[in-house]
Each structure stands twice: as structure tokens, then as C-alpha cells.
Amino acid sequence: MCVCGVQKLSYYRDGQPREKGIDAMAAAGVVLARAEHGADVVVLFSGDSDFLTALAGAHRLGAACETAAWSYEDRRMGPEPFISQRHMLGPADYAHAAAAKTGENV
Secondary structure (H helix, E strand, O other): OOOOOOOOOOEEEOOEEEOOOHHHHHHHHHHHHHHOOOOOEEEEEOOOHHHHHHHHHHHHOOOEEEEEEEHHHOOOOOOOOOEEEEEEEOHHHHHHHHHHHHOOOO
């Protein structure tokens, strides 16, 4: 089972979309993936350490926790023992994902 969360930017200022409440929604989604949906593994695509508390909560509920982030951001979630895997994605990963989105052969 895959539980995915995507937040559309619906808050606008000066005609431009702005993030509003996305961090809180993502943190809740991490915990709820385990609590409500029974996810065995939670993979958070973020290098933002603000989400460590949410990952720890999902882990306490029994989920294995992983992170994935772009390696060029140089933001790494620290050596918390509840994060079993850290996936650092680079330019080749981005090219692969972009090609897959457009239907190109990779």
C-alpha cells in the first residue's frame, strides 16, 4: 500500500501561490500514515530536520522510517536511530524522474 500526500498551493498573495500549513500537514501525514493507514514503512521526501519529531512518532507506532532528499541541498537528517535508511538523490535521479514523467526512455 502506498499512501501519498500532495498539497496544492491554494493560498495566494499578490497573485502568486504561497505555502501555507504545508509543514504541519506533512508532519501529520507522516504519523497518520502509520496510525490510520497501517503503513509498515514511512518514507519522507525531505531533508528538513523539522520533521524528526513526526518520524519519531511514526516509529513509536511501529513504522520503519526512511528519508530521501536531494544531495545538493546538503541538509541531512542526523544520526537518529529510528531512521533506518537515508536516500540521497543526485542529478541522475532527477533526470530519471523527469524523463519518466514525460514518458521518455531512461
